[in-house]
Amino acid sequence: MKVAIFSTCVVDLLFPNVGQAMVEVLERFGCETALPTDQICCGQPTYNSGYRKESNKVFYNEIDALLSANADYIVGPAGSCVAMLREYPHILKDDPEYSQKAQELADKSYEFSQFLYNVLGVIDAGAQLDATATYHRSCHMTRLLGEKTAPFKLLEQVKDLKMVPLPHLENCCGFGGTFSVKEPEISKQMVDEKVDSVISTGAKILISADASCLMNIGGRFSRRNESIKIMHIAEVLNHNVDTSRIRYKDQPTTV
Amino acid sequence: MTNQNKETFLDRIATKSGRARHQLSKHPFIPVNDLPETTLSGKSQDELFEIAKKNSEAVHVTFERTDTTSLASLLNSFLSKKDIQNLILPTTDKWSTYGLSEWEKERSDSAEFWLPESSRKENLEKANSADGAIGFADYLLAESGTITVATTPGQGRGFHFLPTHYLSIIPKSCILSRSRQAMHKYEDAISSGKLVTSNINFITGPSNSGDIEMVLVVGVHGPLDMTYVVVEDL
Amino acid sequence: MTISTSDKPFLTRVKESENDHFMQQSVAKAQDAQWDKRTAAREELGNWEQWRDLGEQIRQHVIKYLPDYLEQFSDNVTKKGGHVFFAQTDEEAANYIKEIAKKKNAHKIVKSKSMVTTEIDLDKVLLSLPDTSLMETDLAEFILQEDDWDEPTHIVFPTLHKNRNQIQKVFKKLGYSGTNDPEEMAKFARKYLREYFMQADLGITGCNFAIADSGLINLVTNEGNADLTMAIPETQIVVMGMERIVPSLKEAEVLDNMLCRSAVGQKLTSYCSFSGKQVVGESDGPSDFYVVILDNGRSNALGTDFEPVLQCIRCGACLNVCPIYRHIGGHGYGSIYPGPIGAVLSPVLDGYEKFGDLPFASSLCAACTETCPVKIPLHNLLIKHREVMMDKLKMDHSFNNVLMKGAGVATSSPILFKMALEGDHLGSAPLSKSKKTTVDNLFNYGHIEKAPSLGAGWTNVRDLARPPKHSENFRSWYKKHKKEQQEGVSHD
Numbered sequence: 001m002k003v004a005i006f007s008t009c010v011v012d013l014l015f016p017n018v019g020q021a022m023v024e025v026l027e028r029f030g031c032e033t034a035l036p037t038d039q040i041c042c043g044q045p046t047y048n049s050g051y052r053k054e055s056n057k058v059f060y061n062e063i064d065a066l067l068s069a070n071a072d073y074i075v076g077p078a079g080s081c082v083a084m085l086r087e088y089p090h091i092l093k094d095d096p097e098y099s100q101k102a103q104e105l106a107d108k109s110y111e112f113s114q115f116l117y118n119v120l121g122v123i124d125a126g127a128q129l130d131a132t133a134t135y136h137r138s139c140h141m142t143r144l145l146g147e148k149t150a151p152f153k154l155l156e157q158v159k160d161l162k163m164v165p166l167p168h169l170e171n172c173c174g175f176g177g178t179f180s181v182k183e184p185e186i187s188k189q190m191v192d193e194k195v196d197s198v199i200s201t202g203a204k205i206l207i208s209a210d211a212s213c214l215m216n217i218g219g220r221f222s223r224r225n226e227s228i229k230i231m232h233i234a235e236v237l238n239h240n241v242d243t244s245r246i247r248y249k250d251q252p253t254t255v
Numbered sequence: 256m257t258n259q260n261k262e263t264f265l266d267r268i269a270t271k272s273g274r275a276r277h278q279l280s281k282h283p284f285i286p287v288n289d290l291p292e293t294t295l296s297g298k299s300q301d302e303l304f305e306i307a308k309k310n311s312e313a314v315h316v317t318f319e320r321t322d323t324t325s326l327a328s329l330l331n332s333f334l335s336k337k338d339i340q341n342l343i344l345p346t347t348d349k350w351s352t353y354g355l356s357e358w359e360k361e362r363s364d365s366a367e368f369w370l371p372e373s374s375r376k377e378n379l380e381k382a383n384s385a386d387g388a389i390g391f392a393d394y395l396l397a398e399s400g401t402i403t404v405a406t407t408p409g410q411g412r413g414f415h416f417l418p419t420h421y422l423s424i425i426p427k428s429c430i431l432s433r434s435r436q437a438m439h440k441y442e443d444a445i446s447s448g449k450l451v452t453s454n455i456n457f458i459t460g461p462s463n464s465g466d467i468e469m470v471l472v473v474g475v476h477g478p479l480d481m482t483y484v485v486v487e488d489l
Numbered sequence: 490m491t492i493s494t495s496d497k498p499f500l501t502r503v504k505e506s507e508n509d510h511f512m513q514q515s516v517a518k519a520q521d522a523q524w525d526k527r528t529a530a531r532e533e534l535g536n537w538e539q540w541r542d543l544g545e546q547i548r549q550h551v552i553k554y555l556p557d558y559l560e561q562f563s564d565n566v567t568k569k570g571g572h573v574f575f576a577q578t579d580e581e582a583a584n585y586i587k588e589i590a591k592k593k594n595a596h597k598i599v600k601s602k603s604m605v606t607t608e609i610d611l612d613k614v615l616l617s618l619p620d621t622s623l624m625e626t627d628l629a630e631f632i633l634q635e636d637d638w639d640e641p642t643h644i645v646f647p648t649l650h651k652n653r654n655q656i657q658k659v660f661k662k663l664g665y666s667g668t669n670d671p672e673e674m675a676k677f678a679r680k681y682l683r684e685y686f687m688q689a690d691l692g693i694t695g696c697n698f699a700i701a702d703s704g705l706i707n708l709v710t711n712e713g714n715a716d717l718t719m720a721i722p723e724t725q726i727v728v729m730g731m732e733r734i735v736p737s738l739k740e741a742e743v744l745d746n747m748l749c750r751s752a753v754g755q756k757l758t759s760y761c762s763f764s765g766k767q768v769v770g771e772s773d774g775p776s777d778f779y780v781v782i783l784d785n786g787r788s789n790a791l792g793t794d795f796e797p798v799l800q801c802i803r804c805g806a807c808l809n810v811c812p813i814y815r816h817i818g819g820h821g822y823g824s825i826y827p828g829p830i831g832a833v834l835s836p837v838l839d840g841y842e843k844f845g846d847l848p849f850a851s852s853l854c855a856a857c858t859e860t861c862p863v864k865i866p867l868h869n870l871l872i873k874h875r876e877v878m879m880d881k882l883k884m885d886h887s888f889n890n891v892l893m894k895g896a897g898v899a900t901s902s903p904i905l906f907k908m909a910l911e912g913d914h915l916g917s918a919p920l921s922k923s924k925k926t927t928v929d930n931l932f933n934y935g936h937i938e939k940a941p942s943l944g945a946g947w948t949n950v951r952d953l954a955r956p957p958k959h960s961e962n963f964r965s966w967y968k969k970h971k972k973e974q975q976e977g978v979s980h981d
């Protein structure tokens with residue numbers, strides 16, 4: 001099965017470790033990967049700022065780039081960015097040239113953990129991580145992409161990993177793309193509450209499926225001189241993997 | 256002039272919306288689903304009674320069951336328990352149906368009645384100085400613990416809101432599952448001319464407020480407490 | 490008068506809210522409590538998503554045929570001897586009501602909670618009449634009135650920002666000598682207001698839903714003040730936004746169920762009433778019945794992308810889930826309609842000049858869209874507002890005081906790429922800090938504490954990860970990785 005990597009601008013620019021972990025996990029599960037080099041960004045920052053027409057260029061580019069790989073699936077390490085790809089058919093529904101391509105793209109695009117759990121049917125990725133951690137649920141992954149279970153199910157199975165529920169799981173971390181830059185006064189109060197919630201769990205690691213939220217929450221931890229380790233879910237699922245532990249949904253547990 | 260005012264207004268908003276007026280007869284409202292009808296449907300009267308009891312108690316209602324033979328004594332114990340001095344009662348021909356003709360007659364000296372022939376002021380003053388009201392409800396909604404009453408000349412609007420303690424009598428056969436079923440009944444009664452009213456109240460427990468620090472306070476403008484009495488043999 | 494509650498700039502209001510710790514705490518507490526209650530009430534009903542479909546359908550349908558339903562409603566009110574006045578502006582509405590008050594020689598006016606009358610500033614207008622007093626009878630509105638007409642901070646819980654001691658102080662001015670116990674204070678208000686009620690000659694109410702096929706109005710409350718307002722005075726004036734209409738009692742009943750669950754987590758509130766002009770034989774209830782149907786900017790939404798905002802049933806659920814509202818509270822928005830619905834509605838009613846900041850004050854987390862019982866795509870409408878403003882900005886360069894700030898990110902190339910170009914690994918060297926960070930595995934290539942231009946908004950609050958060297962970025966790694974794979978294959 002061929003998978004095009006939708007790397008996302010944040011990972012491209014800042015977090016090679018996230019992209020790397022995702023590719024290694026996907027390949028471990030038999031995916032043949034490709035990284036379309038013309039991709040830049042899903043266009044969310046400009047689109048959400050109100051630059052509707054200008055964003056078209058970005059959308060077109062992203063659609064052409066990601067479809068050019070001719071892959072069966074397109075997988076990205078960020079629920080929010082994937083949700084944006086899924087929005088394309090709505091935004092471009094009247095676009096004579098791109099409406100269909102947008103649909104094609106949306107139909108085969110998945111967020112990483114969602115792809116692993118729902119498409120590949122993985123339950124246990126074989127990873128091990130001896131730590132106490134908590135998980136931040138991104139708003140767009142949960143509400144726009146509608147993915148509420150996959151990351152939790154996959155993390156549950158990581159050997160030696162103790163997951164502590166995060167209070168106020170439902171609240172936004174205050175990232176919101178350009179919101180964090182344009183409304184720092186409000187964003188700060190939101191991310192502070194999120195940092196406090198994470199601290200209250202006593203977790204040593206904060207995990208999420210959205211690198212942008214992690215960048216925001218982690219950035220505030222650092223500014224407040226509070227300790228935490230940040231891990232993208234791909235890094236967790238790629239940690240200390242013992243392939244003999246890998247389990248799929250339709251596979252009974254071996255005792 | 257008012258007509259002109261209406262026409263101008265409606266024409267203007269129609270133009271703004273880009274849609275012509277007078278399209279409704281061709282496009283009546285047809286609901287996408289029948290959840291209002293099917294939710295909590297198919298329950299027996301006994302089941303509805305249990306559901307109504309649970310949900311009424313959940314909204315701080317004292318829920319009693321009785322039959323026509325014991326209703327009078329239940330009312331008396333309500334009056335003494337709440338220490339009611341100034342009782343108000345409705346003018347209605349329902350008393351005999353409930354086996355309360357005697358009981359009502361006994362009260363005719365001590366209690367006040369909401370009288371069709373009295374003025375607004377007289378009836379409202381009576382209700383305002385009453386520390387207790389005993390009235391009849393049309394229906395009890397099981398899902399929400401709600402009694403419903405249509406205003407009548409003998410049981411006006413203020414009757415339900417001004418007195419301090421309130422007791423409502425409902426026949427068991429008049430427990431309905433939800434508000435939808437009550438609406439059907441009212442719509443039928445109104446369109447057949449059986450019911451002429453200006454007002455239908457759905458009352459769910461005593462008056463309350465969370466306006467001060469979200470602390471629930473029971474009894475703000477309306478009655479401080481509510482008692483529902485379901486009469487099992489009616 | 491407008492829906493505006495403050496002349497202060499948005500940022501000032503945000504700052505003030507940030508310093509109001511009591512307000513922030515009570516909003517957070519209220520949000521958390523309502524979250525549980527609302528969720529439980531909806532779950533108990535079952536099939537919530539399908540109920541939302543139905544709620545949305547009812548509201549979309551009436552908005553689509555709004556002139557027809559308003560006509561039907563108006564004709565039915567008139568048939569029963571009531572009067573209907575259609576007001577295009579707040580001023581028309583307020584003047585009409587003032588004239589009735591004069592004509593009826595009203596001295597004591599009782600009002601039950603109504604956002605629309607706040608919108609048209611009715612209280613002030615009526616109080617300008619000689620020999621006229623007026624009483625807000627909803628407990629919260631009463632407190633606001635007696636506190637020198639303080640502004641509401643929530644559409645369902647107007648006094649969320651006030652604590653019991655503040656309320657006790659307000660009541661002391663009225664002769665209250667009790668403790669700060671909410672129950673005791675409520676009893677005092679009951680007695681105080683009851684006396685006034687019994688003398689009232691004019692009642693003014695809002696309207697949750699007007700019932701087109703019967704000419705009745707539906708009001709939903711917990712306290713019972715609306716019902717007293719509709720029972721005692723001889724004259725009643727109903728003021729309603731023109732969109733608050735339903736075909737029949739059946740749809741009113743559906744929406745009441747959804748409204749109560751969404752607003753306060755109750756199956757039904759204590760009082761849901763369906764009420765009109767007194768009929769022959771009845772002794773209380775209004776013998777004179779007026780309905781004022783108000784546009785006041787609502788029609789700006791008709792036929793545009795913003796039409797769904799008229800679906801709103803004012804349940805306040807979107808406020809109760811909003812992380813922005815959680816922190817800046819109602820006063821932060823500067824509109825009597827705060828929260829997500831306020832951020833969408835206020836610019837529709839009163840323009841971008843005054844409320845252009847609000848659509849940007851959102852992280853687009855979509856919690857509002859997810860909770861809205863009538864499925865208004867609130868976060869999408871916020872994006873739409875941004876779009877409209879950006880277009881306008883381009884058309885009119887003088888319109889820039891508020892908006893140019895928003896346009897700081899005006900660019901057709903993605904912002905993060907731009908940030909990166911300004912601060913790639915080499916370029917960011919002078920910015921980066923050697924100070925050890927407390928955060929592990931986020932700043933593997935260093936971090937930046939003070940970024941220039943676009944990045945400043947970010948680094949004012951949090952550290953920014955420094956980009957890796959080109960040779961160490963993801964794409965370079967991937968190229969190497971692929972090459973190794975291929976070599977691995979060819980060596981076999």
Ligand code: SF4
Pocket residue numbers: 751800801802803804805806807808830857860861862863864865867
């Ligand atoms: S927009 Fe939706 S959630 Fe918000 S107040 Fe209106 S109906 Fe309620």
